[in-house]
Amino acid sequence: MPRTVSPARRHTGRSRLLRITAALVVLAALGGYMTVQYITSSKVVDGCLVESADGSAGERRTYRMSPEQAVNAATISAVGTSRGMPERAVTIALATALQESGLRNIEHGDRDSLGLFQQRPSQGWGTEEQILDPVYSAGEFYRHLAQVPGYSRLPLTVAAQRVQRSGFPQAYAKHEPDAALLAAALTGRTPAALNCAPPRATAASADPAKVRAELVRAFGKNVLPAVDEAPRAGAGAAGATATGIVSVPVPAARKSGSGSGADAASGGAARRGWELAHWAVAQSEALRLGQVSYAGRVWEAGAGWRTEREDASGTDVRIRLAR
Known part of the structure; x- marks a missing residue:
């Protein structure tokens, strides 16, 4: 014979479920708020902003980064142009560094990978000390990129992959818009950006x-x-x-x-x-x-x-x- 559940017990169960659901929603909202606060405080208040020159104020592309990231991005650009590399090369380099390290000169990575471009001493990229020098590591990236025939006409993912030999070559593509915005400013094409x-x-x-x-x-x-x-x-x-x-x-x-x-x-x-x-x-x-x-x-x-x-x-x- 089926067991009968009283209306009062069903009501109590629904109330408990609603309370649990409401508590989870509040916790999720609080977590989202804390995350936004962390991101904004670290990237907006103490950071740098790059803006595109085209479009109205509401349509301009922007990119925010920390002072550390700005220093590294500017170094990558300066090393490229000082070698006579075009803006497209700088865009490829910045997109690669955005994917590999988030424009941070990190001292760890997959196996023995290091630095802005996650270059490996065991693969002939240089010593650990050299790779952790942003000027040296950027120079090595451009040296290898210059050896890729027609790199400036290749899709960014293809050009970057010819240098990096990454296990996830398509990952570079998502950084191309931000890298292009940064390159336009850092190579001087967009004034006061x-x-x-x-x-x-x-x-x-x-x-x-x-x-x-x-x-x-x-x-x-x-x-x-x-x-x-x-x-x-x-x-x-x-x-x-x-x-x-x-x-x-x-x-x-x-x-x-x-x-x-x-x-x-x-x-x-x-x-x-x-x-x-x-x-x-x-x-x-x-x-x-x-x-x-x-x-x-x-x-x-x-x-x-x-x-x-x-x-x-x-x-x-x-x-x-x-x-």
Whole structure:
């Protein structure tokens, strides 16, 4: 004979189920809120923002990253352009690093993989110390990429895979839009597109010599005038002034990589200037930089970019250290 369940007991069971469901919903909402708070606090308040130049304000593409990621992205771009590689090569490199390490110079990975590109010492990419140097690891990536015939015309996933030999080659594709946005800004094609939060208050003091050293490491020794070169009025050796300003000359043109599919616009002085200016903004926290100015635009820590004058002609990039 079937067992009869009283209406009161059925009601009690439903009530308990509803209470449990409601509790789970509240916990899920709380978890989502905490996650959003963590992401926003780590990526928005203390981070850097890149914006596209096209479309209205509501349609522009944006990408947010931490100061560490911005430094690494700017280094990857600088190493590429200093080797004469085109913007497409920088996009491929950035997409690869986004997939492999999230633009973080990590000291671990699958088997003996290390660094921004998860390169392996056992596979001939260099020593552990070398691979953990972003300038070296980026240079090795570009060296291998340049050996891929017609890489600039290949789908990004194919070009990246020819270098990386990854077990998940299609994973690079999802990073292409963000990598292209970053490359357009960091190679200087999109002016005033990178903005970073002000540097944190630290006990470390700003050092002009360190700024010059990092410029040379990323862009090569020709990025600054020689020490024995006669300085301009008011300037010290190698583009430094006594007032805490590092002045970086913007040459009239720069060479494009032969046979690499370099775009014609890459030789413009304005593009070179914006590349250097964006590099400095990306380094603002690491090197304690307070102001960057170029072509009538000024970036200030905590305020972003502003127009100082309408004259957009090429001038030196001036980097003022934080006080």
